[in-house]
Amino acid sequence: MADIQGSYDDLFTAVPSALAALLDEGDVGGSVAVFVDGEPVVDVWGGYVDAGRTVPWGRDTIVNVWSVTKTMTALCALVLADRGELDLEAPVARYWPEFAAAGKDGVLVRHLLAHTAGLPDWEGPVDELYDWPSATARLAGQAPQWEPGSAAGYHSVTQGFLVGEVVRRITGRSVGQYFAEEVAGPLAADFHIGLSAEHDHRVAPTVPPPSRDEDYSASAARSDANASTGTAIRVRDGNSVAWRRAQIPAASGFGNARSVALAQSVMACGGAVRGVRLLSQGGCDRAWVEQFSGEDRILGMPVRYGLGYGLFGSTYGWGGWGGSLVMIEPEARMAVAYVTNQMREPAEDQRGLEIVMSAYDGLKGLRS
Known part of the structure; x- marks a missing residue:
């Protein structure tokens, strides 16, 4: 069995066992x-940083979590809304006047967070x-590709x-800077949107699925029937x-499971963690209000979207290309985070779900 490092409560032994099983399967x-x-x-953590399996994964190894980054960007918007600086019902053009061009004057801020704005494809x-x-x-x-608010299509990038x-228009700060100063900094969460060179030595590069380069x-993550017409993002990108240094707040966040779970514990715990309050309870609850339910035009599958999070029964969160999930x-x-450098083919990837279910096993013991 793969060697797992770190610590865990005895009630949650199913979690490190689940991670070990994934590594034993070849991750x-x-x-x-x-x-x-x-x-x-x-x-807990285990395995290796590199595909050649020469450098062990360490306590502070970080990785690109791809679209899990969206939950961090959403957190920034929710904090601003809770502080009264951002009206989620307002037109985007109130804050960003140039955005009103080409028939987008009716796009509301909440449409951006719920993938209903009609701008799903990166075409540059x-x-x-x-x-x-x-x-x-x-x-x-x-x-926009559709009447804003009338349909949803995953705005992946x-x-x-x-x-x-x-x-940025409201605060005068980039989203990476705002996140660092208002979220990650106060929480001491090791998560970065726009990674500086000092952290490069800690990065585990993304490894493509077996038989892929x-x-x-x-x-490739999208259904053939709903293939994007936008620019494809490759593993090598x-x-x-350049990707690490840039702020691509839907897809270029770097962190480990500890930092992801810590930051999103704010949402799990009514807005405050370890004496640091970022949001009111109402500010958290607002995120779970359903904005859309139906088939996603891009993903080709039924979805429910809140404000920056996917809604799954009584749980909320999102996953990233390659398998990472919160x-x-x-x-x-409770907040559960799984991050990995090992991609699998999306249709075959159930790893995040397996990790979450193993956490629920521990939760049952904690409640009893």
């Missing part, structure tokens, strides 16, 4: 954290993602720029230095 590396009441009951070159003014100007000039520019692209259970004040 390169990963980490898992379960927080209850804002404190870790599981904080990949290199333009690394230039914030160019990326946001492109989106401001784009026409664009959502972060859309929400992030609203944050670094040209494997995110378009996500592994580049799930929040407010009733139990």
